[in-house]
Amino acid sequence: MNVITNSSKSVITTAIHIPFPQTFQSVRWARKPRWLGTAKSKLFRIPPRPVIPKEEELELRRLNNNYRTQMKSIRNYLTERYHVKYLPSSNVEQIREDFEKDFAQCNEINTKWNEEIKVLREQRIAEEINKNIEEAKKQLNEQIMLDKKNLEKAEEEVRLEKEAAKAFITPDTLEAAIEYAVNNPVDYNYAIDMEGNKIIGKDLNSSKL
Amino acid sequence: MLPPGSGTGQFSQFSKKAIRFVRKGCTNRPFFHIVVAEQRKEQFMPVIEQVGSYDPIPNEYNEKLVSLNFERIRHWIGNGASISQPVQELLGLSGFLPIHPRSYMTAWRNRRAEKLNDSVETKEKAENVDSQTSK
Numbered sequence: 416m417n418v419i420t421n422s423s424k425s426v427i428t429t430a431i432h433i434p435f436p437q438t439f440q441s442v443r444w445a446r447k448p449r450w451l452g453t454a455k456s457k458l459f460r461i462p463p464r465p466v467i468p469k470e471e472e473l474e475l476r477r478l479n480n481n482y483r484t485q486m487k488s489i490r491n492y493l494t495e496r497y498h499v500k501y502l503p504s505s506n507v508e509q510i511r512e513d514f515e516k517d518f519a520q521c522n523e524i525n526t527k528w529n530e531e532i533k534v535l536r537e538q539r540i541a542e543e544i545n546k547n548i549e550e551a552k553k554q555l556n557e558q559i560m561l562d563k564k565n566l567e568k569a570e571e572e573v574r575l576e577k578e579a580a581k582a583f584i585t586p587d588t589l590e591a592a593i594e595y596a597v598n599n600p601v602d603y604n605y606a607i608d609m610e611g612n613k614i615i616g617k618d619l620n621s622s623k624l
Numbered sequence: 625m626l627p628p629g630s631g632t633g634q635f636s637q638f639s640k641k642a643i644r645f646v647r648k649g650c651t652n653r654p655f656f657h658i659v660v661a662e663q664r665k666e667q668f669m670p671v672i673e674q675v676g677s678y679d680p681i682p683n684e685y686n687e688k689l690v691s692l693n694f695e696r697i698r699h700w701i702g703n704g705a706s707i708s709q710p711v712q713e714l715l716g717l718s719g720f721l722p723i724h725p726r727s728y729m730t731a732w733r734n735r736r737a738e739k740l741n742d743s744v745e746t747k748e749k750a751e752n753v754d755s756q757t758s759k
Contacts, residue, residue, distance in 0.1 A: 452688055475729060478725035479725045481722075482724065485721075485722045488663075488721070491700035491702060493701045494702050494704070496698075497698055497699045497701075497702025497703060499703060
């Protein structure tokens with residue numbers, strides 16, 4: 416025993432060189448490292464051997480023998496059935512023939528379906544076109560009505576503007592306008608009460624209103 | 625990117641394969657994937673294929689849930705994969721393989737322990753009754 420502990424100590428000194436031990440202090444570790452060896456209190460402890468009764472041992476042996484035999488046969492069966500080695504070998508001609516046969520069958524079904532679908536599709540497209548034409552006509556009418564309305568609105572605006580233009584000051588009427596303004600000065604420097612009556616102050620030249 | 629838990633499907637042709645558990649739970653909560661992996665690979669290394677799962681903690685109906693993909697297990701056993709003992713036990717209990725001897729052993733030991741426990745309890749009861757009557 417002494418020999419073993421000595422040798423394990425020598426392992427520590429030779430194999431593990433820790434320059435700064437404080438940096439290698441682990442916070443949490445799963446188990447004691449191997450190189451720390453057996454604890455002194457456990458050094459000469461001999462763990463008790465499990466005692467299996469003779470009867471039980473025989474029974475277990477019998478069961479295990481049976482199990483192994485059965486497993487062997489199952490394994491052989493599964494190997495024969497599923498092993499890559501025993502998979503049916505590929506015959507290229509046969510595979511191609513099978514494929515073509517299958518493809519022809521599928522193609523037939525597909526063509527049948529396509530014909531059925533074609534009727535439905537054409538019907539649907541015709542319906543859609545009719546619907547679209549009607550929709551377009553309706554939209555066209557709506558647009559015409561809208562244009563008409565807009566034109567009327569514009570005409571009305573123009574008419575109002577023309578009426579208003581009569582009161583505009585042009586270069587010809589400028590002199591007269593100035594004269595009128597000079598002769599008729601307007602002073603808005605007054606207050607109003609809640610009823611809207613003008614309250615003219617003392618400072619205001621009321622004669623000019 | 626992490627390899628998927630359901631397996632990478634990659635393996636070398638002649639390596640030994642094993643059907644075994646991979647522990648996928650967390651602390652105090654075991655959960656196992658039943659996988660096909662290369663025997664020499666460690667537990668948490670990428671697996672070839674997942675073929676089932678096993679939840680060893682009973683649920684609210686007192687059931688331990690196991691799922692197994694028998695089709696793939698058959699294929700892999702047929703292609704020479706070995707089966708670990710716990711998986712053998714599960715497969716035995718599921719009726720896919722014969723019952724594993726260890727299952728029988730656990731059962732009879734449990735039965736024996738229960739019987740012993742019962743007898744001890746009845747003895748104690750009897751003793752208690754005796755002591756009360758003697759008083």
